[in-house]
Every structure is written in structure tokens, then in C-alpha cells.
Amino acid sequence: MQQAKDLKTYREELGEAIDNTFLHNTMDKFARAYPQGRENAFTGLDPQALIAEVVESKDSAIGRMEELYQEFKKNAEAAGVQVHLARTAAEATDIITRIAREEGCSRVVKSKSMTAEEVRLSRHLAGEGMDITEADLGEWIIQLRHEGPSHMVLPAIHLSRDQVAELFSEVTGALQSNDIEKLVKVARRELRVKFAEGDMGVSGANFCLADSGTIGFVTNEGNARLLTTLPRVHVALMGLDKVVPNLHEALKVLRVLPRNATGQAITSYVTWIHGPVECKAARNDRKIFHIVFLDNGRTTLAKDPLFSQILRCVRCGACANVCPVFRMVGGHHFGHIYVGAIGLIFTYFFHGRDNAKNLVKNCINCQACKSVCAAGIDLPRLRRWSRAFRTRRATNWTPGC
Amino acid sequence: MANQNGIDSLQMFTSKAEAVSCVVSQAASMSQVFDYVVDVCDKREACQLLIPGCEEALSQKAAGLCEAKRAKVVAAPNLSKRDFGSLKKKCEEKGILCIDEGMRDREHLAGIDIGLAVCQVGIADTGTVVLDSDSEEVRLSSMVSEVFVAVVDRKDIFADAFAAEKAVNRLILKNSSYTAFITGASRTSDIERVLALGVHGPLEMHVVILDKKNKKAGA
Numbered sequence: 114m115q116q117a118k119d120l121k122t123y124r125e126e127l128g129e130a131i132d133n134t135f136l137h138n139t140m141d142k143f144a145r146a147y148p149q150g151r152e153n154a155f156t157g158l159d160p161q162a163l164i165a166e167v168v169e170s171k172d173s174a175i176g177r178m179e180e181l182y183q184e185f186k187k188n189a190e191a192a193g194v195q196v197h198l199a200r201t202a203a204e205a206t207d208i209i210t211r212i213a214r215e216e217g218c219s220r221v222v223k224s225k226s227m228t229a230e231e232v233r234l235s236r237h238l239a240g241e242g243m244d245i246t247e248a249d250l251g252e253w254i255i256q257l258r259h260e261g262p263s264h265m266v267l268p269a270i271h272l273s274r275d276q277v278a279e280l281f282s283e284v285t286g287a288l289q290s291n292d293i294e295k296l297v298k299v300a301r302r303e304l305r306v307k308f309a310e311g312d313m314g315v316s317g318a319n320f321c322l323a324d325s326g327t328i329g330f331v332t333n334e335g336n337a338r339l340l341t342t343l344p345r346v347h348v349a350l351m352g353l354d355k356v357v358p359n360l361h362e363a364l365k366v367l368r369v370l371p372r373n374a375t376g377q378a379i380t381s382y383v384t385w386i387h388g389p390v391e392c393k394a395a396r397n398d399r400k401i402f403h404i405v406f407l408d409n410g411r412t413t414l415a416k417d418p419l420f421s422q423i424l425r426c427v428r429c430g431a432c433a434n435v436c437p438v439f440r441m442v443g444g445h446h447f448g449h450i451y452v453g454a455i456g457l458i459f460t461y462f463f464h465g466r467d468n469a470k471n472l473v474k475n476c477i478n479c480q481a482c483k484s485v486c487a488a489g490i491d492l493p494r495l496r497r498w499s500r501a502f503r504t505r506r507a508t509n510w511t512p513g514c
Numbered sequence: 515m516a517n518q519n520g521i522d523s524l525q526m527f528t529s530k531a532e533a534v535s536c537v538v539s540q541a542a543s544m545s546q547v548f549d550y551v552v553d554v555c556d557k558r559e560a561c562q563l564l565i566p567g568c569e570e571a572l573s574q575k576a577a578g579l580c581e582a583k584r585a586k587v588v589a590a591p592n593l594s595k596r597d598f599g600s601l602k603k604k605c606e607e608k609g610i611l612c613i614d615e616g617m618r619d620r621e622h623l624a625g626i627d628i629g630l631a632v633c634q635v636g637i638a639d640t641g642t643v644v645l646d647s648d649s650e651e652v653r654l655s656s657m658v659s660e661v662f663v664a665v666v667d668r669k670d671i672f673a674d675a676f677a678a679e680k681a682v683n684r685l686i687l688k689n690s691s692y693t694a695f696i697t698g699a700s701r702t703s704d705i706e707r708v709l710a711l712g713v714h715g716p717l718e719m720h721v722v723i724l725d726k727k728n729k730k731a732g733a
């Protein structure tokens with residue numbers, strides 16, 4: 114997480130990052146591999162046409178976000194889900210803490226969710242004395258290291274296998290080799306216990322289908338399937354921007370998201386949950402299911418003629434992957450919580466201008482992010498505007514906390 | 515949509531599923547599917563009685579869960595009673611424990627050898643199967659198994675997700691539902707972007723395409 118107090122400290126930190134050879138090589142390798150993987154994944158398809166469909170679909174949904182949210186809520190509640198709306202980050206963490214208390218949960222297992230990062234959910238629940246485990250491998254690694262993610266899709270990309278081996282040796286109390294396959298197996302075993310013991314699973318969502326009140330999420334590891342199955346309580350947290358009218362519109366996003374994120378035609382798992390399903394650990398064998406929507410400025414953003422387009426973002430991470438500055442310094446110095454080109458703008462709106470002030474200077478206006486964005490967001494232009502807001506204070510916009 | 519259920523969809527499905535390391539084969543009957551499952555399970559080496567990861571140095575707690583397993587296990591919770599009976603018989607002949615419930619038991623949560631599930635839909639252009647996972651047993655057996663075997667009827671394979679939309683919506687729109695698109699084994703690239711399979715769920719995925727008209731097919 115970038116939090117240098119002034120530009121001078123920030124520049125010093127950047128210098129250190131540039132001198133970090135491992136980071137440098139990793140980012141370089143990634144920057145070279147990503148475009149090829151993306152191109153392969155789109156073979157035989159017209160990426161710009163598919164992106165244009167995402168743009169149209171998301172714009173239309175953002176234009177009627179409030180109405181779609183109401184429709185979602187009505188349908189989800191009819192299916193037996195409790196739906197909450199948090200105005201701010203603090204409200205979101207309070208709601209989730211309250212749910213945990215009321216249901217008597219203390220062992221939380223969580224999958225990767227940028228919205229949960231946005232509200233600092235894990236830190237908050239830990240502060241409330243709860244035992245919280247990040248179940249995504251990369252997230253678990255950085256949790257054990259007390260770090261934030263350095264990339265939206267690859268949160269531990271800044272770490273080497275040696276560092277992970279050292280970390281796992283500490284965690285297991287047994288010496289671990291740096292063989293990646295073995296390290297993954299160790300995580301499999303250590304985390305399996307956490308799923309078995311957890312009483313509350315926290316997931317995000319990539320899609321909320323208004324016509325049925327269904328949530329959908331994409332994962333490769335499958336951790337979210339275990340943590341929405343074994344614990345008796347499931348809490349899903351997502352931004353209001355995730356509501357789409359129906360499955361058809363979600364499928365348009367699904368066609369682009371994995372291809373743009375990791376060069377996959379589809380992720381290993383795409384999960385759709387509608388209402389409280391069977392859960393043999395819960396009363397009456399039914400899952401206790403809460404859905405928490407986060408506003409945190411999204412309703413105001415949706416009405417902004419220029420900035421509403423950032424709500425199209427599907428969190429694919431591509432705008433970081435192609436950014437030459439990200440390649441030089443890595444995610445920890447190129448974002449507050451949200452990383453990459455979109456991070457420069459999200460930080461401003463969701464985490465305040467103070468946290469964004471150094472970051473926005475990073476853009477060299479190369480336009481690489483604009484051409485790769487899964488949601489057709491004009492990132493360089495918006496970045497210029499948010500910078501203008503910062504310097505002239507010429508806005509009546511109140512950024513989130 | 516034009517090639518729904520046609521040869522094209524079948525070939526497309528096979529090549530896309532193989533591209534994500536699935537082992538794809540065909541069968542003309544459920545009985546052939548069961549022979550295939552028993553064969554895969556039987557061929558797993560005796561040392562694989564040890565659950566993946568359990569040979570590693572683990573914390574005491576994680577190692578504790580490893581001690582739970584006693585025999586080779588196949589779980590098939592969504593078969594018809596009759597089909598389950600015939601699979602069970604074939605398993606027992608080989609000394610394999612065959613179950614259709616109880617996945618939450620500690621000894622099974624630690625890991626089972628094979629999870630078998632009949633899937634409702636196939637999506638050719640991504641090599642995906644769609645599994646009605648409303649039942650907890652189905653969800654767990656397809657996750658904690660080391661090898662997941664999915665059966666999909668050839669006539670249920672659609673060209674792409676949009677062609678399959680109606681069928682998928684039928685699954686989702688039930689009163690409460692849990693629907694899974696599954697495409698290959700559980701995977702991660704979180705350490706140095708190196709692909710590793712089986713981080714949480716199956717290490718291997720097999721798909722058997724059921725084509726009752728194809729008498730020659732043999733899984």
C-alpha cells in the first residue's frame with residue numbers, strides 16, 4: 114500500500130522498488146507474457162466488439178443502478194436472503210461484524226474480494242477479535258506477511274518462492290523447500306482445516322442478477338466454493354456496480370473478464386448462488402445467507418457524466434499489466450488499495466484525495482491501459498481530470514473515507 | 515447455435531476441455547462410465563492412499579486431518595438409486611468404499627479419491643460442464659476429491675454459454691440453487707505465476723461424454 118506522506122518520501126520508496134532485482138525481473142517477465150496470453154485467449158474473436166458489448170451493457174445497468182438494486186433486493190429477499198445496503202466502508206464492516214456476532218461466529222474464512230479490501234474488512238474483523246483466514250493462496254500469503262495485495266488478480270506477485278517457503282516454514286513450524294508444487298500442497302492441507310472449522314464464509318461477487326437475486330463469482334482455486342459450502346453462514350459483499358439485469362448480461366462480461374485478466378477462456382469455476390442452499394451445519398439444514406451491498410460514493414458516481422464510466426470496471430487487472438510504470442515499481446507503490454491505472458482513479462474516489470495525491474503523478478499518458486481495458490474506460494482522460502480536481506480543488510465531489 | 519449437439523460441438527468441447535488438462539473420453543452407457551471410474555480409482559497407486567500434501571511437513575493441526583483417511587473412496591451423490599447400486603457393486607469388487615452421503619465427515623473432508631457427478635449441461639467453446647450443486651454432498655464431493663469425474667450427455671452440450679443460457683437459467687431460477695460451471699481442475703498461479711493444480715479442489719478432472727447411440731464408444 115502506498116502511503117508516503119510527501120512526494121520526496123514517495124520518490125525514495127520508488128527508488129528502492131526499482132532497485133529490487135527480483136521484483137524487477139518478475140514484473141518484466143509478466144509484462145512480456147501478458148499480451149501474448151491475452152491475444153491467444155481472444156483468438157478467433159474480436160476483442161473490441163466484445164468490449165463494446167460490455168460497455169453498452171454496463172452503461173445501461175449503471176444508468177439504472179438504484180432500480181436494479183431494488184429489483185435484486187426484492188428477488189433475493191423472496192428467496193430467503195437478508196440484503197443490506199452500506200452507505201460507507203465503516204457501515205459495511207459494522208454490518209458484517211453485527212451479523213457475525215448475532216450468529217455467534219468467530220472463525221471466518223474469506224475469499225478474494227476487492228470490495229472487502231476497499232473497506233479493509235479483514236483488518237476490521239481481526240480487530241473485533243475474530244479469527245479470519247484468507248483462503249485464496251495469494252491472499253493467505255500476504256495476510257501472513259501483513260501486507261496488502263500488489264495486484265488485483267495476482268496479490269502476491271511481488272514475492273519469490275523463497276520468501277513463501279520461509280513464510281510457510283514459520284507457519285507450519287517445519288522446514289519447507291522452495292518447490293512451488295509442494296508449497297501449494299502445504300497450503301492445501303493447512304487451509305482445508307480452516308474450511309472445516311469455519312463458521313462464517315465471506316465472499317465477493319462479480320455479478321448480481323437482478324431478475325432473480327442470484328450472485329455469481331469467478332475463481333480458479335475453488336476456495337470460494339468450499340467457504341460458501343462448509344460454514345453455516347455466508348456473507349457476500351460487493352459494490353452496487355455489480356448489479357446487472359440478468360444472466361444474459363452477466364455472460365457478456367464473463368466472455369471478456371477471464372480472457373483479459375489471465376488469458377483464460379473461462380476460470381476453472383464460475384458459481385451462481387440463488388437463495389439459502391442446503392447446509393448441514395446450519396439450523397434446519399439451510400444456509401444463513403446475507404448479501405451486503407456497498408455504496409461508498411457509487412450512487413453519486415453513477416450520476417456523474419464523466420466519471421460514471423469507472424463503475425464499468427470488472428476488476429480484471431489488465432490496466433496494471435500493460436502499464437510501464439507498474440512494470441517498473443510494482444503494485445505496492447502504484448496504488449493505495451486498488452492498483453494500476455484504475456487504482457489511481459479509484460483511490461481518489463474511494464480512499465480520498467490525500468491517498469491519491471502522489472499516485473496520480475505516475476501516469477505518463479502512454480494510453481496503453483485505455484486500449485486494453487475490458488470495460489472500455491478512458492483511463493488516461495479520467496486520470497487527467499482527477500488530477501485537475503486535486504490541484505484546483507475545483508470539485509464539489511466528496512470522496513469516500 | 516447452429517451446431518448445437520452436432521459433431522462440431524463435440525469436437526470443440528473435447529479440444530477446449532483438453533486444453534485445460536481435462537481427460538476427455540466417451541461412453542455408451544452408465545455402466546461403461548462406472549467401469550471407467552473404478553479403473554481410474556484402482557490404478558491410483560497405493561501410496562496415494564496418502565492424501566496429497568500429507569507427505570509434506572505440516573502444522574500439527576493440518577497433519578491431524580491427514581490421519582483420518584483409511585481406504586480408497588469414491589463418492590457419487592447424484593446418481594439414481596439403481597445406478598448408485600451398480601457403481602457400488604463394481605467398487606466393492608475392488609475393495610473401494612463407495613458413498614453417496616456423509617461428505618461432511620472428517621475422514622472424507624480430508625480428501626477422497628474420486629468424486630463422480632452427472633452434469634446437466636456442457637458448453638463447447640470453453641470446455642465447461644455445468645453442475646446442479648444444490649445438494650451439499652454434490653458440492654463437497656466435487657471439491658474434496660483428488661480426481662473429479664464429470665459425466666455429460668452429448669445431447670446436452672451447447673455451442674457456447676449463450677446457447678446454453680436457457681438450460682442454465684432453469685438451474686439457477688429454482689427456489690434456491692447453487693450452480694457451478696466447472697472447467698478443469700482447481701488451479702493457482704499465485705506463487706511466481708507458476709501454474710499449479712489442486713490448490714483447494716481436484717488435482718485432476720475427467721469428463722466422460724455419454725452417447726447412448728454410440729455403441730462403439732468405450733471409455
Ligand code: SF4
Binds near residue numbers: 489
Ligand atoms: S479499469 Fe478496465 S482494465 Fe482496469 S481493472 Fe477495470 S476493467 Fe480491467
